[in-house]
Amino acid sequence: MHFDLADLRLFIHIAESPSLTQGAKRAFLSPAAASARIKALESQLGSRLLYRDNRGVDLTPAGQRLLQHARLIMRQVEYLKNEFTAYGADAAGHIRIFANTTAVTEFLPExxxxxLAQRPGVTVDLQERLSRDIVRGVLDGSSDLGIIAGPVNASGLQVLHFSTDRLVLAxxxxxxxxxxxxxxxxxxxxxxxxxxxxxSTLLSFLREQVEHLGETLSLRIQVSxxxxxxxxxxxxxxxxxxxxxAAKRHSRTMDLTIIELDEEWAIRERSMLVxxxxxxPGCVRALIDTLLPASGAEPPSNTPT
Known part of the structure; x- marks a missing residue:
């Protein structure tokens, strides 16, 4: 069975677009040419990949499976290209990170x-996501690296613990x-x-804990x-x-009282998922190596969960 990378890239564009026409436009093809390529791909696989109607396209179960594999294949192709750029193995490439609120707002920017200052050829797409979406994104190849807090239950991923934090009440x-x-x-x-x-991941997590208590969380204001x-x-x-x-850092300049939460779930293990x-690729491994010393953690055991 032979796969054309251009067909896989086209299929990804269509799957991520509201219609075949829009997906074809992203691939610089006419709708007719794109439709013919998809039909040929369906014939080769012996499975229908798309449901098409006036509202656009939806993936069939077979289409969902192909999308996962196609993303992984195309990401590996990009990894291969980046490994042989003029910058060097770890100084070029694109890294997509799905992370929780604390990572996005607290320690990752620094x-x-x-x-990035040391690697002019590297670009980063950092997105705040809920924990379940972080896990799913790493599993299906839409993210290179996930950063999460709390327990991780995801078969097929490697979990690299790098720090511990605690939730407190201010x-x-x-x-x-x-x-x-x-x-x-x-x-x-x-x-x-x-x-x-x-x-935000923290708000979603707190609401879950409050629901377990049979109570409601009264929010006076929500901020960013x-x-x-x-x-x-x-x-x-x-x-x-x-x-x-975060509480300790801001209490240096603000008049706050910090109180420990007497809950088992308040202690949060931070982990990277791959x-x-x-x-x-080298640039992602270099970022992981950077995060470990920054947190003072031991090198990962790289044991799949």
């Missing part, structure tokens, strides 16, 4: 700034909870919270960063659950 100085050293999440729910924006959460808390707008690393560390 790490990436230094990393309150204003004279808040009724400010004299406590430890507090249960349930005891915070009588007060209004300051939360992150919709779609941990610094903004702390600003709101400092002025008495509400209280907020944030990572301890499909196969040895198969990654």
């Amino acid at each position: 790490v990436l700034a230094g990393f 309150v204003p100085r004279n808040h009724p909870l400010s004299t406590l050293k430890h507090v249960k999440l349930k005891d915070t729910l009588r007060y209004q919270h300051v939360g992150l924006h919709e779609g 960063s941990f610094e903004a959460v702390c600003r709101m808390v400092e002025t008495g707008v509400g209280i907020g659950v944030i990572p301890e690393s 499909r196969d560390l040895d198969a990654l």
